[in-house]
Amino acid sequence: MKAIEQKIAELVEPVLTDLGIALWGIRIIRNPKKTVLQIFIEKEGGVTVGDCEEVSRQINGVIDVADIFKYSYYLEVSSPGLDRFLFNLDQIKAYQGKSVSLELSLPVENRRRFRGVLTKIDGDILEIETDGKLYQIAYPNVSKAQLVPEF
Numbered sequence: 030m031k032a033i034e035q036k037i038a039e040l041v042e043p044v045l046t047d048l049g050i051a052l053w054g055i056r057i058i059r060n061p062k063k064t065v066l067q068i069f070i071e072k073e074g075g076v077t078v079g080d081c082e083e084v085s086r087q088i089n090g091v092i093d094v095a096d097i098f099k100y101s102y103y104l105e106v107s108s109p110g111l112d113r114f115l116f117n118l119d120q121i122k123a124y125q126g127k128s129v130s131l132e133l134s135l136p137v138e139n140r141r142r143f144r145g146v147l148t149k150i151d152g153d154i155l156e157i158e159t160d161g162k163l164y165q166i167a168y169p170n171v172s173k174a175q176l177v178p179e180f
Contacts, residue, residue, distance in 0.1 A: 033057065033097065037066070040095055041088045045070060048087065050080060053109045054116035064102040066092070069109045076108035115174040122150050128177035131157065133170050140164075144177060 034055040042052050053069035070076055070084055085106045092104070115121045115129070124147060131143045143166070145159025153168040 036095070036097060037068075037092065040091050040097075041068065044087045044091060045084065048080075048083060049073075050076075050084060054114055054120075056114065064098065064100065065105060066098075066102050067105045067107070069107060069114065071109060081106045081108075111176070111178040113176045115176060118150075118153060118168050121147070121155065121168070121174055124176055125150055128179055129157065130173075130175045130177050131155070131166065131171055132173040133166065134172045135170055137164055137166055137170070 034057065037055050038052060045052050049072065051071045053071045055069070056065075056067040058065040058067065068084065068088065070080065072080060085104060088106075089104055092098075115124065121129070127147060128145065129147045133141045133143075135141075137143075143157050143159050143164060145157045147155060148158050148163065149156040155166045155168055155171070157164050157166060
């Protein structure tokens with residue numbers, strides 16, 4: 030987790046805990062027109078729209094007072110959803126045997142994107158089967174991981 034996401038997590042986790050909600054992850058999307066701060070939350074029994082509204086109200090002021098962003102931003106609070114981003118190795122481990130999409134910082138066999146079944150995890154080495162071939166990828170090389178919903 031980057032320093033700014035870590036700081037935001039430290040600010041919002043106590044608020045979420047008081048509400049009986051867990052922090053799933055944080056994404057910051059920057060582009061020239063706007064910055065979007067996405068907060069993903071998880072709760073036993075599922076996240077409701079009301080949960081998202083309450084979290085948004087509670088943490089918006091906390092983030093503003095901390096003066097993390099020197100510019101305007103949009104706050105989005107939502108559940109991780111079916112195609113959830115996986116923010117750490119423990120989250121990835123929970124989806125062994127499932128279909129995932131990985132984007133890498135450095136290419137493996139001339140590829141930076143992989144979509145397939147996460148067949149095995151050994152330490153911080155992920156094994157993904159895609160296109161009938163097994164690839165071993167070091168977790169520190171993963172820049173983005175996402176669950177691929179199966180219907």
